[in-house]
Amino acid sequence: MEYDPTLLLQVEDVHKSFPGVNALSGMRLDLRHGEVLGLVGENGAGKSTLMKLLTGIYIHQEGEFFLDGEPLRVRTPLDAEKRGLSIIHQELNLVSHLTVAENIWLGREPRSGGVFTKPREQIARTRDLLERLEMDLDPKALVANLTVAKQQMVEIAKALSFDAKVLIMDEPTSALNETEVAQLHTLIRRFVTPETGVVYITHRMPELKSITDRITVIRDGKYITTTDTATSTLDEIISHMVGRAIDTSAKPVNVRDDREVILSVRNLTTKSALHEVSFDLHKGEVLGFAGLMGAGRTETARAIIGADPHVSAEITLRGTTVTISNPAQAARMGIGYLSEDRKKYGLMLNLDVAHNVTISSIQDKFTTGPFEKKSAIRQAAQDAVELLKVKTPSMTQQVKFLSGGNQQKAIIGRWLVKDCDVLIFDEPTRGIDVGAKEEIYQLLNHLAEQGKSIIMISSELPEILRMAHRVVVMSDGYVTGTLQADEATQESIMALATTRLSEKELP
Template structure:
């Protein structure tokens, strides 16, 4: 093994029932470098990392850390030996505070008996100061936005003095400012000699932060190249095996008359304050803003999963109350939530069950039992339309990659045939090829006269897909811009208006 090689994974194979997830994949990570791992959803990136981290046992192949062969049995063993992973789907103790989440299972003790609260607090503060993280160590996790919780997870990885840190889609819920902060942390860790493995679908980020890039496709190794020698077009070609000429489908929708009216919407327990706007039939509206601006709260209030203090919602001139999600679905609304693991998927259920769960009424035969044939037909449509990678419909959804889980949930909502589709970060953690397919589905809905309102942290996505963009700031509507006649600078200026 070369002297500067920190991690060497050679010919790793892993098979799940009905699918070969990894087929002789190799990866070499050098000390003090950022190594990007790229590929479409289901390419095997996360599976490879889970084999390293001890979550999955590999079927064959070898893993060496600093020249010594390793085979971790679980994540605890991996962490203790200097390998940490910041997962795409955060798995935290939400009812506990920040410092509990960082030191859980390894609390420092006084006299070997009592937990040393002062030391935990001071050690947490020290790590936060080192990383430039402004979070109160005593804050309860559930009260914090996803972006701050992600920073806590990064601090936890650093607290183990890790030699290798894996970042799985770390920026999927971060604003541009927070992404810059994350990059500063990663550069600091690289300068200390850490090996960083960085998984992301955001190509511009990859080219900005990485030293080397390894590309995978369908569970196999494709290539490893220096980041400076790659372009976005070359990465796409290596990832999908074909050239992708356009990032966004051409806009063909023609908005009609006003169909949705939101007046003076104010949240009971959120910062949402006096938000009013209207949307036309067949129109795609973007909701932009910084994290904590009220974008998500706006969708949640419309869909009835957050308590409304005041305000009215009218669809086709008729007021709809949407007091809860069931009532909202009945009124023709559907919502794809940002955090699919906690509020989107039913992990222990199959893909078929997850797909049809919001449209069970249409599968009832004589009001007595569910038609298996009907459910299979709709699930097949969803899998085909979304190009979901799965061996069969009965596969448990929790075994799919994050992006494929997202496709299943989107398919679920499309099957309810909603009049208003609310999307919160619809392409979070999804590869470039699949993104295009989802944009096309959104456009198809608009062409059928449906209303789409989407929240996205990716400005080019809002500009490329939407007709108009509403900009939120401090819980209020700061302004509205025409997507075809605006700039990212104008949107950012509005986003900072009430901060």
């Protein structure tokens, strides 16, 4: 394998696949000494897989990594840090009940006699480190009491305490405000010397311009291109990001704009995640919800069904103003929610198909007094399974043995048996393989045809473009735009999804 000793970090032709998915194929990345390299790609493009390979969380199957021209093999995150490769994850990895100093030296505490900690030395070392980085932090402060921005500083200080050569930052600004972003960028510039480099992952296009030297675009687990930041435009980068050849033949079906409004949401605001979210859902419509991770789409769904509290909202369902304070009420009103995380929020994995399909309706439909009507339950489950073509050997099969697509169908069945006519699908095809995806799409179209109204939250733009009659785009907890099917393109959605409304409104 050839390598270039002038590069700080080199990723050559790396492959990684999971059962049924090629997560990375022929991935490459070149980080030069003394530069900040932006790494961009859509959700699922392979960024986090690459990061996990670099830090030894996953092991790659093919290809090579080089650090300063030396082959790099890491087996554990600690390995990676010892070699000078530090990663700061989007979700911070700090122990909130420990102090700044304790967090930085966790697992590497200055000791005497192997067992006794030396707190004074630890604090002195921390003070040195923080001074070097010009960070305004108290080594004895509890991490729990710090703002997210300061916690991030702690992570950076920790990374640098390993004498990191390469610092990888995954969406470091998703929880920061404008001033804090500027501070972070100052810190990054201070870190970058001719010996070091930064890989900066972000979804925020304007930040790429302000902090990076070059930008690498990846898509579908493949390397696409690397451009100099100074000579490229954001539009170019976005079109590289989304520019896959998509199947344009499949389009939303039955798009009409004369349908009655069935669910109307106005000014849905929660404590932190959502700001004045408003939209209408029409009968028989597939309403797409697009946006980047953390844009507030799942939060919107959960707030509507009362799974999470909201500060204010006016919700009108079939012409009547309603208050929904828990999912039981939502279900009674005919709103069913299918979570993005089926295993955690959808299925009772160790229970059987019949249970999972009928659990929502047993009390209304399949009881005599307190007693269950077992045969009616089995029959209803059987009918749903046949209607939705769920592949299961029997109604008594534990649902954990079904494939992802069939598990999803079982939950769809649950809401159909319950007679729900508003269905909120959160990432309906996540973890489902290609063939089964198509089946789910056809099922959604079929349901919409029958007059069910569908909200489809999806992070996959091709999926939105293929299915949605209209697209609500969210960013940072705001609705930044609503597009008709014929206006929706990858570019128009991406542009809205990367808008930071909150910034515009800040003075």
